[in-house]
Amino acid sequence: MTASQKRGELGETIVYALPRKVSLRDESRIVIPEHIRHLAPKLEWNRQSGEPRVATKVSQYVDGARTYLYDLTNGLRARRKSDTSIFFVEETLSRRSHAGNLTSELLTRFDSVDYVFVARAQQFSVPSAISQRLRAAAHPSAWDGRVSTFLSNENLSNQFDYASILDRWASSDPRVRVIVVPFLESDRGTQKLFYRILSAVGVQADLGGPVRRKINVTPTRFEIAAIGLYKKVTFRYARNIFRRGRYPFRPYDFARLAFRLIAWVVRSPRWEVTPDERMDIVDFYRPSNLRFREKLGEQAHSAEWTEWFHDGRIGDS
Structure with missing residues (x-):
């Protein structure tokens, strides 16, 4: 995510989202400004x-962070006495x-640029990323x-290498x-992360109570197996005959809903990493985390980062 002070008059608040989906509490339109549109091919990934x-x-x-976005934008405008743009950039x-x-x-168009990254301990972020890939897979080959497959793909594993993130995005x-x-596991179901981001960029706001979010449910082992089998058999037909956009759902979408219902009935265990995989x-x-802690310097000794490194199983030794 990039929060930048505007140079000149470029109009309304801009939210640039490729391909991550976002929304605002106010009525601002989501637009891609012409002066940065040509960057679009560089900002999406598979x-x-x-x-x-x-x-x-x-x-x-529709996202639970809408109030946070609204307060962040207005807070930055008030603090900097200038218009402010917020760009959402895919973390990968x-x-x-x-x-x-x-x-x-x-x-060339802004007076200053703040790159804000959210770091979550990898033993939690990697399983979440794998689960998202499983649910979004469009072909049995995916x-x-x-865990070993994910970690062996540098394009995927590097997104959680926070020491390298600092190296690559740092500027003189x-x-x-x-x-x-830091995103802490104790933040789940609260507004603590949003307050922490606001504080990091110098904004104070009252976000109210916790936001009820849509639960990111991990698919069951039965659901994964059934969907994988169905895709393997019908993928060529679903892609060639029932193209997305022509019908509200493709056959695969109907099958997925059916398999979810069956999985709920049979109470199949949910997909999760094993203890050995988590240690891997x-x-x-x-x-990387040891280098990351060194780069944070004195900041690494704060209560929040101490808890983060504890979640990441990085001790003092």
Whole structure:
């Protein structure tokens, strides 16, 4: 996510979302400004392979962070005495060799740029990412829930290498700041993360009570197996005959709903990583997390980051 002070008059608040979906509490339209539209092909990725692809659309999404976005925008405007733009950038852009092109483009039109990243301990973020890939898989070839497969794909695993994120996005230009905000497991179901982001950029706001979010349900093992089998048999027909957009649902979508119902009835165990796989994740990212802690300096000794490194199983030794 990038929060930037505007240079000149560029109109209303801009939310740039490729391909992550976002929305605002107010009535501002979601637009891609002309002066940054040409960056679109660089800002989307393939969730399954981690490879880049050309961005095609921006769409709205009802999200629990709407109040936070509204307060963040207004707070930055009030503090900086200037109009402010907020850009949402896919977090996997961190795998780019460097952020020079994007930063240069932004600095030609903005007085300052703040890159704000949210870091979650990898033993929790990696299983969540694998679960999302399983649910979004459009072809049986992408149906692979093994932790080893995910970690062996540098395009995918690098998005949680926070030490490398700091290396790649850091800039010697004093107008550029890279801010990393910890997401703690104790934050779940609360507004603590949003308050932490607001505080990191110097904004104070009252977000009210916890937001009721849509639960991100992990698919069951039965559902994964059934959907994988169904895709393997019908994929060629579903793609060629029932194209997306012609009908509200493709046959696969109906089958998926049916399998979810069956899975609920038979109470199949949900997909989850094993204790050994979780330790593989911890060991894989341990060198990166140790470097990450060094880069944070004194900030790493705060209560929040101490809890974060405890969640990541990084001790003092």
